[in-house]
Amino acid sequence: MYSYSEFDEAFIRARVAQFSQQVERRLDGSLTEEEFRPLRLMNGLYLQLHAYMLRVAIPYGTLNPNQMRQLAHIAETWDKGYGHFTTRQNIQFNWPKLKDVPAILKALADVEMHAIQTSGNCVRNVTADHFAGAAADEIEDPRPVAELLRQWSTDHPEFQFLPRKFKIAITGSPNDRAVTRAHDIGLRMVRNAAREPGFEVMVGGGLGRTPMIAHTVREFLPKADLLPYVEAVLSVYNTLGRRDNKYKARIKITVHETGKEEITRLIEDRFAELRPLFGGNDQALLADIEAAFAPPAFRNAPTDAYDAFYAADHAFRAWADTNLTAHRNAQYAIVTISLKAHGETPGDATADQMRLMADLAEKYGHSDLRISHEQNVILPHVHKSDLPTLHAALSQMGLATANVGLISDMIACPGMDYCALATARSIPIAQQISTRFQELGLEQTIGAMKIKISGCINACGHHHVGHIGILGLDRAGVENYQITLGGDGTETAAIGEKTGPGFAYDEIVPAIERIVRAYLDLRHSAEETFLDAYRRVGAAPFKAALYGTEGEKDAA
């Protein structure tokens, strides 16, 4: 894993010192809130409904055990004993006090972490496939490139005041687990005819008020050209982006208004100017970073114990079937630890749970932990013979829920339980849906299903790309939930379609149940997933299930 250079270390420490003084000056009145607000946002500190919230970046979703333990320590010392993992591979602390924030930032710096650029109109935390470096289908580990982008974008003087925020996602696999098509820039590793690795570059994706799937501006970009190319995209956007209207300021609108052809031409022209200015230092740096991401020393040992346990233990088998993914080393598995225990808050982990996951990563997982955008924790490298012991340890701490990829493995944003921008609550809806389908005992029968819930149009809960998406709105002073169907966040990305009028807070869970029952009735076989079935039959049968057979009402 990458360790901070002297430069990184000095930069972060200087920032902590600056912000500590800024907080002091706010508290003694020498800074007004108007002056202080942009400064605190630059350091990830938001003011929410009930308290401040500190958003800490987890670069490309990668943590080591000491960092995870430090997050536990912060949660216990300055918060309420837990943290919330987000769809941006960040962790949010919901209850810090303003005067304690400098101490928290110092504690983060002690483990090479920070909250810089988790807010504001700059390049945000670069997100990556959470199975990076482990997945069987991967061409190359994308994290060295993600780290290069992190270093390049951190405090980049040209890109601190972009028209709007800017999100980059990267995957090293043809199967997209990083929702790259819904980002400002999506990078998907592919090979050219000569079998060399490079990137498909996608630009202008985004969710929010105007959801859009990114356009491919380059089918194949050689790896060595990545940084000048990304800089060219940013540079074109920085010039063209609509600074006059916040709702039209994201690059997706720039791409839409400029047209794919023209924006591609502008990017390529700018790239031609920038490319010669990159003298190779970026590649030298990348080589150093790549060395830091060398694969762990995999153990060579029999896996019979795993096979025997799998055959004998029902609970273990159920967990292995849902929560394990194929590793590139056949003796190993990728473990997804579900943070979606039924009835609990999606993405939350207590300090004790964080510490256990850190210990297990150290003992059985080559000291590697990942946070997925789906709000789960991943141990990317576990030898199969260790899985029974690992599973038993997770069970002790409420971390062995066997539901990854199933209906209760939902994404839910904080919604109006915390977020100042929310128009309705998300968390209780997620809690009720998972509890309901557990009661019904239908989860396994339903199979692969992604429900995603956002508490407002900003779509942090990725509802547009949920197989079933739920968007919480305020309709005349009452919470109301709009449903979309058929969304997809993978390499076959699609934006879900609205079904029609929304549902009240106490109607939304029964409405979801009606959709699911309609699916179970019409699917050809258990192998036909909800998304497949939706693509085959369209929205009509589901609208009938939602609104009755007398016909569809107009969309609200």
Add this chain to the structure above:
Amino acid sequence: MSRRFIPKVVTANDLILGDAVYLTADNRWSRLHSEAELIEDEDHANARLAFGAAQKLIVVGVYLADAKPGPNGPEPVHFREEFRTRGPSNYPHGKQVETAN
């Protein structure tokens, strides 16, 4: 039809804690909505808003929120304001436990 003024309270977040607070008639910031001054008149509302907004070392994000009279003092009208009087619904955190006696 003349539009009647919807009564208001002045609310904000505490500068250090971030918790929701309400301006009382005797110029305190209370953590209880029920202790807020219920303002029935627009001019007075604006005056109280200006008074609250000036207290930059105590509060942040001062605004007027709709409210209505209740048996124990003013009550929120909108669900967002109601949530602010309680705390989150997924854990017993915030006012619902801290101000309960």
